[in-house]
Each structure stands twice: as C-alpha cells, then as structure tokens.
Amino acid sequence: MKRLVVVSNRVADPGCAQALGGLAVCILDALRKRGGLWFGWNGEIVPDEAEPETTSVTFDDLTFATTPLTEREYRDYYLGFANAALWPVHHYRLDLARFAQEAIDGYRRVNDRFAETLAPMLKPNDLVWAHDYHLIPLGAGLRARGVRNRIGFFLHIPFPPPDVLVAMPEHEWLMSALVDYDLIGFQTRTDQANFCRFMCDFMGGEMIGPDVLRIGAREVTASVFPVGIDVDSFAAMAESPSAAKRIERLHRAGEPRINVIGVDRLDYTKGLPDRLRSFKRLLELYPQNCKAVTLMQIAPPTREDVQAYADIRHELEALSGEINGQFGDFDWTPVRYLHRRVDRDTLAALYRGSQVGLVTPLRDGMNLVAKEYVVAQDANNPGVLVLSRFAGAAEDLQEALIVNPYDADEVANAMQKAIQMPFAERKERHAALLERVRERDAYHWMDGFLRALAGCRVPMAA
Numbered sequence: 001m002k003r004l005v006v007v008s009n010r011v012a013d014p015g016c017a018q019a020l021g022g023l024a025v026c027i028l029d030a031l032r033k034r035g036g037l038w039f040g041w042n043g044e045i046v047p048d049e050a051e052p053e054t055t056s057v058t059f060d061d062l063t064f065a066t067t068p069l070t071e072r073e074y075r076d077y078y079l080g081f082a083n084a085a086l087w088p089v090h091h092y093r094l095d096l097a098r099f100a101q102e103a104i105d106g107y108r109r110v111n112d113r114f115a116e117t118l119a120p121m122l123k124p125n126d127l128v129w130a131h132d133y134h135l136i137p138l139g140a141g142l143r144a145r146g147v148r149n150r151i152g153f154f155l156h157i158p159f160p161p162p163d164v165l166v167a168m169p170e171h172e173w174l175m176s177a178l179v180d181y182d183l184i185g186f187q188t189r190t191d192q193a194n195f196c197r198f199m200c201d202f203m204g205g206e207m208i209g210p211d212v213l214r215i216g217a218r219e220v221t222a223s224v225f226p227v228g229i230d231v232d233s234f235a236a237m238a239e240s241p242s243a244a245k246r247i248e249r250l251h252r253a254g255e256p257r258i259n260v261i262g263v264d265r266l267d268y269t270k271g272l273p274d275r276l277r278s279f280k281r282l283l284e285l286y287p288q289n290c291k292a293v294t295l296m297q298i299a300p301p302t303r304e305d306v307q308a309y310a311d312i313r314h315e316l317e318a319l320s321g322e323i324n325g326q327f328g329d330f331d332w333t334p335v336r337y338l339h340r341r342v343d344r345d346t347l348a349a350l351y352r353g354s355q356v357g358l359v360t361p362l363r364d365g366m367n368l369v370a371k372e373y374v375v376a377q378d379a380n381n382p383g384v385l386v387l388s389r390f391a392g393a394a395e396d397l398q399e400a401l402i403v404n405p406y407d408a409d410e411v412a413n414a415m416q417k418a419i420q421m422p423f424a425e426r427k428e429r430h431a432a433l434l435e436r437v438r439e440r441d442a443y444h445w446m447d448g449f450l451r452a453l454a455g456c457r458v459p460m461a462a
C-alpha cells in the first residue's frame, strides 16, 4: 500500500480525540494504517520578524509536520484571501467578498512556502492528498519543484457557477493551478458540473471521458465523492446511557415537549437569521406551538476576525432577542441560543432528544450536521430532518423535508409538517435516510477518493 501524505490548512491534534470531527478521525485512521505524513498549519501565529519553523513529530509510522503562520500570513492568506474572498465566492456571495492584492499575494506566498517545505519530505510513491480551498495552488507549487507523484485535491465547499467565479480577480491563475492535480474531488454533481463547465468554457478544456478533462497537455479527473460521517461511533454516542440522561434533562417536567434543533458554526452561509425568521413564522402561522415548541440553536463562534462574521452574530442576537421578547412567557423561552462549542457526545444526545432537525444553509458543500442528526435518532421513534435544497447533502437525502431556506413560510410549513408527521411516515423516511448515510460514510468517502487517486495515470515528466 502506498504511503499517504495529507495536506490541510489545519492539522488535527490527535491528542484531542473528543474534539475531532469524524473526518479528521477517519483521515488519522488511514494515515495510521498506511503510514504517512500530515502537513499543515499548527494553529499558532508568530510575529512577522520570526522565521516560521516546521516541526515534525513521529509516532510509529505517522509523522505530523506542522508550521505556524506569521501575523502577516494569517492576515493575508487565511483571513484575507481564503476566508474573505474564496469562501464567499464559492458560496455564491459576491456581495460579501473582499479582494485585496496583498491578500492574493499572501495566499500565493503561503502556498509556495508550504510546497517548498513539503517537496523534500515526499518519497517517490507517496499519494499526496491536499484538502480544500486554502490549498488550491499547492499542487502546482509541488509540480514546479519537480514532484511527479500522484496528487489529489478535495474541495469541501461548493464550486460556484462559472459566471460567479469569473467575478473574482485572478480566477484564471487560480483555476489553471488546479490542472496540476491528477484528481479533483467534489461533494456533489452540481459542483463537478460547474467545474467542468468552467474548464471547458473559459480555459479551453474538453471532456474526453465522463469524468476526465483534457486541458492543454494535462488530463485531470474530476469526480464526485460525497463526504460522510463515522456512523458507528456517532450512533454509539447517541445511544449511550449518559446521552439518555441528558435527553431526560432536556425534557424535564414543565419544559416544552417538542425541541427543534439547529447546530452550525456561526457562518453567514448557514442561513441562521433566515432560520429564526422561519421559526417566528411557525409561531405566527401555527400559534398552537407557543409554549409547546422550542428552537435550540447552537452556533459556536468562528472566524470572528472577519467583519461579515461579527455582523451575522449581531443580527442573530437581535433576532433571537426579538422573538423571545415578542412570544416568550414566564415559563417558556421560544429560542434557546447557545454561542459555544459543545462536546460531540452532548451534541449526539441533543440531536436524539430533538423531534425536528433544522438544517437550512443558504449554500453548503455537504453539511455533516444533517447526517449526524439522522444517525443520532432512535430508529423506533425518529425525529424528522428539515433540509435546505442548497446543502450538498440534499442531493442524497431526498427523504428529508426539502425546503427553500429563503422562503420563511415554506420552512415554517415544513416544520409544522415535521411536528405533526405520523409515526409510520417518520419511520419510513428515517429508515431510508439512515441507509443512505450509512452507505456513504466517512470511510466510503476516503477509500473512494484514495482508490481513484491511486488509479490515475502517473503524471508525465515535464
């Protein structure tokens, strides 16, 4: 088996197993099995004058090579370009995108530095797998340094339609860098189609197979690998005795019986204000839900150094205050908003104790919360998933109640349908969803990608 080299913006800390999401756990698993290297940022920021050093730690066959970012790199590469330009553009939000030359230059420089550091660590047969929008030009940087290995790239976020992408300065440079990968993975068929259309219409590419593009002298495979979760370990957390205790506390006497749950990083792509407005419509259109239903929204802080994130936080706080002020009573708080991280086992219990899972992003690569909610349910009395049509997960999870998150009345009606859904229908929908989530779990995603990458033709010498 070939050694695996994973490159991602952040390297997961294997010491914090509890905090690691399913994906990180399953990548670590693969690295342990094959032997390998995980390279990326260690989360530290050092002064500009410091020379950012790469440190390597090896346990058995697995090496973690990590480097800090300088203050300037953090500002330009991470905040400035990755999170204030690429993230909004890829989520179709040109209105929120900020383009600054120093940010683009910083992004280029960090990718170059990463390539320069990584290239000498590679062995001839290594499979190299770069993750996400922070590292689009990494493959090109490695090729420029003579690396001939198979290199794959997986985009965790959406790929926007070409007309949106071309509004971004330097999109040609960025997209032509993608051509240096052998395999590019997308979450959905829509993303893959947008990418292929862009490559054919704007970069002179042609499709020479269902998933294969020729662009100049290069052939690139562009395929769909929907991300999944580690089903068994998440189900075990939801079914544990401590989860049962927590659920009991959630439903203790005197509290409303029906809990609707939302769990998202506090990101403008997740549609949180729209979700609260939909909940308000639920209370207006179906007043029988007053004192009977609570929306628990867990939204931990994220990227607070970017202005758009501070704005969304204020909007959400104002809206939840408004709804609670208008509808709340001495013994009922309609919206319970928690602005913090929660342990994964607590999260699993909260999903299980909630009759409705509300996952309504305005745009999302996949959305793992939707899958976690399904897996956490009691199959003998499952809750109902209300899912945005704009989450990648909707491509597979059609038995959810699929909604347009921009239409508050439609979402309110779907919530009402979920609350009233007969037992047999709930069970039937849940069984179908669970089967799909189980089939396409995190291991299926990873194995599928690595098998496709290993099967790519060895890149020709330049």
Ligand code: ADQ
Pocket: 021, 022, 023, 156, 157, 227, 263, 264, 265, 298, 299, 300, 340, 341, 342, 343, 344, 347, 364, 365, 366, 367, 368, 369, 372
């Ligand atoms: P994210 O945008 O972070 O990921 P998502 O897929 O929903 O979105 O994953 C979030 C994860 O964080 C879930 O596992 C969730 O349980 C966890 N989480 C959220 N709030 C939490 C809280 N308060 N406490 C603890 N954990 C919390 C990006 C893309 C997605 C894509 C993933 C994986 O934007 O579309 O699905 O990568 O490819």
